[in-house]
Amino acid sequence: xxxxxxxxxxxxxxxxxxxxxxxxxxxxxxxxxxxxxxxxxxxxxxxxxxxxxxxxxxxxxxxxxxxxxxxxxxxxxxxxxxxxxxxxxxxxxxxxxxxxxxxxxxxxxxxxxxxxxxxxxxxxxxxxxxxxxxxxxxxxxxxxxxxxxxxxxxxxxxxxxxxxxxxxxxxxxxxxxxxxxxxxxxxxxxxxxxxxxxxxxxxxxxxxxxxxxxxxxxxxxxxxxxxxxxxxxxxxxxxxxxxxxxxxxxxxxxxx
Numbered sequence: 001x002x003x004x005x006x007x008x009x010x011x012x013x014x015x016x017x018x019x020x021x022x023x024x025x026x027x028x029x030x031x032x033x034x035x036x037x038x039x040x041x042x043x044x045x046x047x048x049x050x051x052x053x054x055x056x057x058x059x060x061x062x063x064x065x066x067x068x069x070x071x072x073x074x075x076x077x078x079x080x081x082x083x084x085x086x087x088x089x090x091x092x093x094x095x096x097x098x099x100x101x102x103x104x105x106x107x108x109x110x111x112x113x114x115x116x117x118x119x120x121x122x123x124x125x126x127x128x129x130x131x132x133x134x135x136x137x138x139x140x141x142x143x144x145x146x147x148x149x150x151x152x153x154x155x156x157x158x159x160x161x162x163x164x165x166x167x168x169x170x171x172x173x174x175x176x177x178x179x180x181x182x183x184x185x186x187x188x189x190x191x192x193x194x195x196x197x198x199x200x201x202x203x204x205x206x207x208x209x210x211x212x213x214x215x216x217x218x219x220x221x222x223x224x225x226x227x228x229x230x231x232x233x234x235x236x237x238x239x240x241x242x243x244x245x246x247x248x249x250x251x252x253x254x255x256x
Contacts, residue, residue, distance in 0.1 A: 064179045064186040065205040071178070072188060072203030074098040085202060086167055088190040089113055092157065092176045101125045101155060101228050111172025114159030114223040127155065127228040134161075134222040140214045142225035147180055147210075154179045155228040162221040173220060185213045 075094035076082070084091035088110045096102040103124040108116050117123075118131035132142035139158065146153050156177040163173035177187040185208055193200050195216050200206045208216075 061181050061184075061186070061207075064181065065207070068178050068186065068188045068205040069203070071095050071098050076203075083202060084190040086191070088174050089171075091190040091203075092174045095176050096123075096125075096157075099125075099155070101127050109171045110159065110163065110168070110174040111161050111223060113157065113172075113174040114226060117157065117226045118224060123228060127230055130227045130229065132225040132227070134224050137225065139217060139222050139225065140210065143180070143185075143210060143214075146225070146227050147183070150229075152179070152181060153227065155230075156180070157226040157228070158217075159223040159226070160217070160220040161223040164219050168220075172223065180210075183210060184208065185210060187213075 072095075075091060075098055076084070078094050078097065079090055081087070081090070089108050089112070092113060093102075093106055093108065097105050101123050106116055114131075117129055118133065120129040122128055132145065137145065143156070146156060158175050158177065160168075160173040162169055163171075175187060175189050177185055179186045185206075187206055188203050189200075189206065191202050193206060193216065195206065195208050196212050
């Protein structure tokens with residue numbers, strides 16, 4: 001009887017020692033692994049980080065460059081031109097309409113554009129006009145003064161009485177600065193320009209320092225600088241869409 005009792009006790013003890021479906025190694029492995037829910041969340045986060053757009057640095061500056069590109073396309077659409085080379089006045093006049101600074105198209109040669117605006121107090125688009133004559137300011141002084149009053153200035157027209165090319169010497173030159181940020185000039189021109197060893201195509205966004213900008217146009221005879229300011233000082237940096245303007249086909253705005 002005692003032997004039977006011992007045998008039963010031994011049997012029960014052995015049954016208790018048998019594995020119950022998972023080994024210790026399995027448990028150890030599970031404890032060191034990442035739970036399914038966390039692993040899935042981590043994978044999702046990693047996937048999102050790979051597909052999510054990288055935060056844009058200097059987003060406002062990027063907006064200025066985008067505005068220049070969009071304005072150039074819209075200006076060509078309005079004028080029905082394939083190129084503005086040799087027609088700097090037409091390029092600037094169309095830009096002013098596309099941007100809403102003017103509601104009407106004002107045609108002028110490069111050397112006459114500054115004279116049109118220096119007598120104005122406000123444009124047809126509702127922008128106040130401040131003129132800086134070459135009689136009182138150099139190009140650098142005019143832009144420095146504007147930057148001093150508004151470090152984030154927008155919408156600046158620069159007119160030259162005389163350029164350097166054959167047509168420029170006769171018709172002058174004019175260009176439009178879309179904005180100044182952190183001492184950098186953001187603009188485009190009606191023909192290719194090489195500045196700081198970088199060549200920019202017609203209408204391409206040019207970004208350069210004030211010194212580089214003034215050095216590039218040092219041989220041009222300045223007429224004056226015009227600063228257009230919206231009364232509410234709100235600047236819209238959006239894609240430009242505009243319908244073609246048949247009247248711009250009659251433009252005779254030249255200069256370079």
